[in-house]
Amino acid sequence: MRAISTDAFLLVDKPAGLTSHDVVAIVRRALGTRKVGHSGTLDPFATGLLVLLAGRGTRLIRFVPDDPKEYQAVIRFGRETDTDDGTGQETRTAAPPPPELVRESLAALTGSLSQVPPAYSAKHVNGQRAYALARRGDAPDLPPVPVVVHGWDVVAQDADSLTARVSCRAGTYIRALARDLGRLCHSAAHLEALRRTRIGPFSVDDADTIERLREGGARPQPLRLALGDIIEQVVDPEDARRVAHGMRIAATLPGERAALLDEQGELIAIAVRAGDEWQPDVVLGSA
Numbered sequence: 426m427r428a429i430s431t432d433a434f435l436l437v438d439k440p441a442g443l444t445s446h447d448v449v450a451i452v453r454r455a456l457g458t459r460k461v462g463h464s465g466t467l468d469p470f471a472t473g474l475l476v477l478l479a480g481r482g483t484r485l486i487r488f489v490p491d492d493p494k495e496y497q498a499v500i501r502f503g504r505e506t507d508t509d510d511g512t513g514q515e516t517r518t519a520a521p522p523p524p525e526l527v528r529e530s531l532a533a534l535t536g537s538l539s540q541v542p543p544a545y546s547a548k549h550v551n552g553q554r555a556y557a558l559a560r561r562g563d564a565p566d567l568p569p570v571p572v573v574v575h576g577w578d579v580v581a582q583d584a585d586s587l588t589a590r591v592s593c594r595a596g597t598y599i600r601a602l603a604r605d606l607g608r609l610c611h612s613a614a615h616l617e618a619l620r621r622t623r624i625g626p627f628s629v630d631d632a633d634t635i636e637r638l639r640e641g642g643a644r645p646q647p648l649r650l651a652l653g654d655i656i657e658q659v660v661d662p663e664d665a666r667r668v669a670h671g672m673r674i675a676a677t678l679p680g681e682r683a684a685l686l687d688e689q690g691e692l693i694a695i696a697v698r699a700g701d702e703w704q705p706d707v708v709l710g711s712a
Contacts, residue, residue, distance in 0.1 A: 433645030473621030
């Protein structure tokens, strides 16, 4: 059996019913390491792409590109819930809006927006998670936050639902978009289904399934591929030694940040520009 690297990143297609933490646990077993982290969660009812990093890769999560995030969403009209999705309790009903009003209202939910997160979210309120307060029956007072929706692409529409591809920046709640679309249309709505199809340059089409992970077929990729289009500078053994000790080396390429690779193409550090030199920011020492 081939050895599987524990210093790697992995794309996983999460099925409905599993939490993001459940997926992390499965990846830990598949790769044989406790050190696994992800670049963004999905609600248990949602499916689609998770980007995970293992071993020394967990130090690189903040460098993983995450814009845009793309989803396929099914929004159901006529009913609003306390969770803004189909798992919650009904809080309000209204007649479904005319389909043409729905399409017209999408423009108001495109661009730079001020969005109130769902009550059942991981936002902090006075040191507590909003969902913890909501589960106790306390209505969390969540201030609006800035989000960006790049665009909507309508896939299908009928009298009481809309299926659309949504492209947005990280931090945007698709559940809140569904809720707000219903209100804009003088109706009520919730998110019925959600699938994340892309995070930055990464596609769910390239992801491992949970079944594949459980069967020992994980396909971890080299850490440098998790960094998107960051520039790469190959360094000689002497400079690699300097980098390993956190020392600056000459920058031979333009840019404010670089991935430093050894002569075998292995990622050894992320560095930031300091004049005409690279200052190591994250050094990948022993895991």
